[in-house]
Amino acid sequence: MVEKLEKLLAVKDISKSYVGVQALDRVSLSINRGEIHCLVGENGSGKSTLIKIISGVVKPDEGEIIINGKRFQSLHAIDSISEGIQVIYQDLSLFPNLSIAENISLNQMIERKKRFISWKEIKNIAEREFSNISKELDLDEKVENISIANKQLVAICRALTQDAQLIIMDEPTTAITKREIDCLFSVILDLKKRGISTLFVSHKLSEVLQISNKVTVIRDGKLVGVYNTEGLDHNTLSFYMSGKKIVDSVLDYREKEGQKEPLLEVKNLSKKGNFQDINFKVCSGEIVGITGILGSGRTEIALSLFGLNRPDSGEIYIDGKLAKIKSPQDAIELGLSYLPEDRLNQGLFIKQSIGNNIVVTILQRLLNRFKLFDNSKKYEAAKEWIEELNVITPSLETAAQALSGGNQQRVVIAKWLATDPKVFILNGPTVGIDVASKSNIHNIIKGLANKGMGVIIISDEIPEIIWNCNRIIVIREGRIVKKLNTNEVTEDKLLDILARKSN
Amino acid sequence: MVKNNRSFKIQKLLKQNETYLFLVIITYSIFITSLNSSFLSLENLFDLGKSSAGMGIMAIGVFIVLLSGGIDISFTAIAISGQYIAANVLIASGVDNIFFAFLISCLVGVALGAINGLLISYFKIPTLITTLGTASVFHGALLTIVGTKAINSAQLPDCFKAFGAKNLLILTKPNGINYGLSIFIIIFILLALLTWLILKYTMLGRGIYAIGGDIDSAERSGFNIAKIQFFIYCYVGFLAGIAGVLHISLIRYSNPTYIVGTELSVIAAVVLGGTRITGGSGTIIGTIMGVAMVTILNNSLILVGLSSYWQNFFVGLIIIISVSITSYQSKRSIGNIVFRR
Ligand SMILES: Nc1ncnc2c1ncn2[C@@H]1O[C@H](COP(=O)(O)OP(=O)(O)OP(=O)(O)O)[C@@H](O)[C@H]1O
Ligand SMILES: [Mg+2]
Numbered sequence: 001m002v003e004k005l006e007k008l009l010a011v012k013d014i015s016k017s018y019v020g021v022q023a024l025d026r027v028s029l030s031i032n033r034g035e036i037h038c039l040v041g042e043n044g045s046g047k048s049t050l051i052k053i054i055s056g057v058v059k060p061d062e063g064e065i066i067i068n069g070k071r072f073q074s075l076h077a078i079d080s081i082s083e084g085i086q087v088i089y090q091d092l093s094l095f096p097n098l099s100i101a102e103n104i105s106l107n108q109m110i111e112r113k114k115r116f117i118s119w120k121e122i123k124n125i126a127e128r129e130f131s132n133i134s135k136e137l138d139l140d141e142k143v144e145n146i147s148i149a150n151k152q153l154v155a156i157c158r159a160l161t162q163d164a165q166l167i168i169m170d171e172p173t174t175a176i177t178k179r180e181i182d183c184l185f186s187v188i189l190d191l192k193k194r195g196i197s198t199l200f201v202s203h204k205l206s207e208v209l210q211i212s213n214k215v216t217v218i219r220d221g222k223l224v225g226v227y228n229t230e231g232l233d234h235n236t237l238s239f240y241m242s243g244k245k246i247v248d249s250v251l252d253y254r255e256k257e258g259q260k261e262p263l264l265e266v267k268n269l270s271k272k273g274n275f276q277d278i279n280f281k282v283c284s285g286e287i288v289g290i291t292g293i294l295g296s297g298r299t300e301i302a303l304s305l306f307g308l309n310r311p312d313s314g315e316i317y318i319d320g321k322l323a324k325i326k327s328p329q330d331a332i333e334l335g336l337s338y339l340p341e342d343r344l345n346q347g348l349f350i351k352q353s354i355g356n357n358i359v360v361t362i363l364q365r366l367l368n369r370f371k372l373f374d375n376s377k378k379y380e381a382a383k384e385w386i387e388e389l390n391v392i393t394p395s396l397e398t399a400a401q402a403l404s405g406g407n408q409q410r411v412v413i414a415k416w417l418a419t420d421p422k423v424f425i426l427n428g429p430t431v432g433i434d435v436a437s438k439s440n441i442h443n444i445i446k447g448l449a450n451k452g453m454g455v456i457i458i459s460d461e462i463p464e465i466i467w468n469c470n471r472i473i474v475i476r477e478g479r480i481v482k483k484l485n486t487n488e489v490t491e492d493k494l495l496d497i498l499a500r501k502s503n
Numbered sequence: 504m505v506k507n508n509r510s511f512k513i514q515k516l517l518k519q520n521e522t523y524l525f526l527v528i529i530t531y532s533i534f535i536t537s538l539n540s541s542f543l544s545l546e547n548l549f550d551l552g553k554s555s556a557g558m559g560i561m562a563i564g565v566f567i568v569l570l571s572g573g574i575d576i577s578f579t580a581i582a583i584s585g586q587y588i589a590a591n592v593l594i595a596s597g598v599d600n601i602f603f604a605f606l607i608s609c610l611v612g613v614a615l616g617a618i619n620g621l622l623i624s625y626f627k628i629p630t631l632i633t634t635l636g637t638a639s640v641f642h643g644a645l646l647t648i649v650g651t652k653a654i655n656s657a658q659l660p661d662c663f664k665a666f667g668a669k670n671l672l673i674l675t676k677p678n679g680i681n682y683g684l685s686i687f688i689i690i691f692i693l694l695a696l697l698t699w700l701i702l703k704y705t706m707l708g709r710g711i712y713a714i715g716g717d718i719d720s721a722e723r724s725g726f727n728i729a730k731i732q733f734f735i736y737c738y739v740g741f742l743a744g745i746a747g748v749l750h751i752s753l754i755r756y757s758n759p760t761y762i763v764g765t766e767l768s769v770i771a772a773v774v775l776g777g778t779r780i781t782g783g784s785g786t787i788i789g790t791i792m793g794v795a796m797v798t799i800l801n802n803s804l805i806l807v808g809l810s811s812y813w814q815n816f817f818v819g820l821i822i823i824i825s826v827s828i829t830s831y832q833s834k835r836s837i838g839n840i841v842f843r844r
Contacts, residue, residue: 097715
């Protein structure tokens with residue numbers, strides 16, 4: 001198989017700078033046919049930028065791009081597509097109002113410059129591609145009604161209809177659960193068998209080690225190296241990425257003397273079809289972990305606490321007082337904050353400046369004595385959080401959309417921390433955040449707890465739960481199946497409980 | 504999840520807005536008939552069909568615009584411009600031919616629609632602002648340049664009157680009076696069919712759905728957004744031109760201040776028909792039913808003896824209620840997605 005050895009893509013010495021940032025500095029990357037290649041690096045290291053250059057969306061300042069042996073002086077998106085490079089954007093670029101079948105087939109129809117539609121053909125194309133991925137889905141279902149993971153599969157199928165040679169995915173696994181990730185990986189392995197390469201970005205190093213053949217590491221826009229995945233382990237990889245050793249610490253929680261009431265107490269909370277008989281407490285200084293697989297009801301519970309999903313019955317007490325939480329405003333006034341799972345869609349005003357994004361939750365506090373908005377107060381408040389969370393940005397006035405994915409996440413965290421809540425509910429606090437910053441954020445959370453805040457972390461990342469929480473609640477099918485103290489469990493045991501092997 | 508196919512189909516039917524609207528129309532019609540038995544007669548239905556065909560045609564245009572995620576306020580100004588200019592040209596030139604009238608009215612319509620299309624697709628001005636502006640520019644220009652004088656029945660070219668009286672199917676009542684199925688209704692049905700075909704079977708039509716669903720994705724997929732938008736507003740102009748001629752033929756009179764001011768009830772009809780005001784979703788059948796509902800409502804208010812001022816009140820109420828229902832439903836379904844994650 002001579003073809004196998006042939007290089008599909010080679011970019012050499014690519015540089016790109018934005019105002020005030022050198023996003024990429026002489027980076028090279030090459031991908032062979034049928035190779036699964038991972039691109040890793042810290043937040044803001046330039047991964048997404050490199051992908052945009054390969055797909056022809058962003059023009060590099062310098063460097064050369066060779067695809068299928070052809071050298072491109074200036075690569076346009078159209079060239080990249082016709083050479084078989086398909087990018088699956090994080091927003092997936094699907095049409096929510098159209099059926100799965102149409103979403104899969106439409107691009108091909110456009111490419112073939114069709115003027116009329118044959119619904120039979122649409123169905124056929126979709127069926128052909130989808131059968132390879134072997135998923136039981138109603139092809140007539142509208143895309144707005146299916147899960148993120150299935151949307152991803154639709155986007156992959158669509159890429160395949162256009163004769164993709166290389167499928168690029170930027171952090172495809174941040175918004176989906178373990179089981180869905182396994183499904184995605186089996187699809188990727190399948191593509192490999194068909195000679196189709198995959199380039200993908202992920203911050204979950206265990207995934208990188210599990211799936212890839214080669215890993216390219218970049219740091220601060222510079223190439224660190226290209227490695228064969230065999231011979232790499234978690235620690236070396238995270239060392240390559242950050243240039244330092246990362247040490248995680250465990251939460252040091254001691255029950256406070258003389259504490260009368262828990263900060264938050266939930267009694268018999270139920271909502272039909274969501275969850276049932278949920279009881280738990282969060283005391284000052286505690287970090288309670290809630291874990292469970294997708295659809296177990298973990299997010300629904302959090303939404304109910306935050307006034308976004310009204311429960312059918314049950315009570316919520318805050319500081320021992322019965323709380324009526326009908327809306328997020330109520331929740332915020334009572335001292336709750338909620339960091340949503342899907343931050344890019346639910347947490348950020350993408351076109352607004354970073355500063356405005358951070359202070360949006362605390363506008364009341366930024367008024368001067370004439371009840372007018374005080375800009376210098378805003379500046380100070382925003383600056384404080386930018387520094388606290390190490391957001392890498394040229395200025396406070398930069399629009400949130402110019403930040404790298406991980407830095408956008410930090411802005412959302414900052415925005416909720418700014419409200420100075422009594423109880424902070426974080427749903428997947430570190431998805432899409434690199435290893436070093438992850439432990440950084442974990443430390444911040446632990447620091448908050450040590451100062452007396454009550455924290456709830458919702459996550460299906462077992463190490464995150466074990467390392468940070470003093471108590472763990474396991475949810476399955478809407479019910480609490482287990483409550484544990486962290487010192488009683490190991491990662492493996494918790495995994496077993498989650499996977500229903502033991503109780 | 505593979506359920507009994509039939510119950511699955513019924514479930515799907517129950518999820519559709521049209522089903523409910525249909526039931527509401529039927530129930531309401533029966534109710535009105537119980538008050539005034541002439542309501543559900545074939546004669547009255549034909550009559551209603553004829554008088555609402557013009558509104559229906561404009562509604563088709565509004566439907567397409569809403570589908571693409573835009574809105575058009577100027578189509579009534581375009582309709583009256585087409586009508587008034589066509590009537591004046593016919594009088595001045597002495598050509599007494601209804602096809603000529605259609606030609607002129609549609610040309611005016613497409614030309615004005617093209618101005619909207621250009622501003623929206625090329626200069627990327629938001630659709631509401633554009634059409635709000637052009638509505639008053641078009642109407643103002645018509646009144647100052649072409650004139651303000653009404654054309655009365657005596658001055659009106661005969662072709663309009665003949666066209667307005669044209670029936671395709673003539674039936675006789677027991678008391679000997681004739682009535683029939685107006686050609687207006689046929690034109691409306693043909694245009695609805697044409698629009699349905701465009702939307703369902705052409706790339707252009709799918710493009711309209713696509714940009715209404717997600718305009719950025721549509722651009723990345725390779726749709727020519729500017730071209731699609733340009734087409735949409737020209738097509739609306741074309742439909743408005745036709746509606747203008749139907750209107751003058753119906754009332755045998757032309758006043759350049761007519762039609763303008765009815766845009767809200769047309770938009771109301773389309774929204775009532777289940778077209779999402781945020782774009783991407785809606786059906787032509789729904790639109791037709793929405794028009795039917797608004798027409799029946801207006802007509803029945805008269806039958807019941809309420810003044811025409813009440814019509815405005817009810818049309819406003821309809822917009823509010825139907826938009827609240829659809830937005831409540833979509834909120835619920837968005838909620839469900841969030842929860843399932
Ligand atoms: N449009 C833009 N304007 C200005 N700066 C930009 C723009 N796009 C990216 N940058 C900057 O370029 C750098 C690299 O960003 P990039 O998005 O490539 O990072 P990344 O490796 O994808 O990070 P993450 O893991 O957080 O997604 C960042 O410092 C970012 O702020
Ligand atoms: Mg990125």
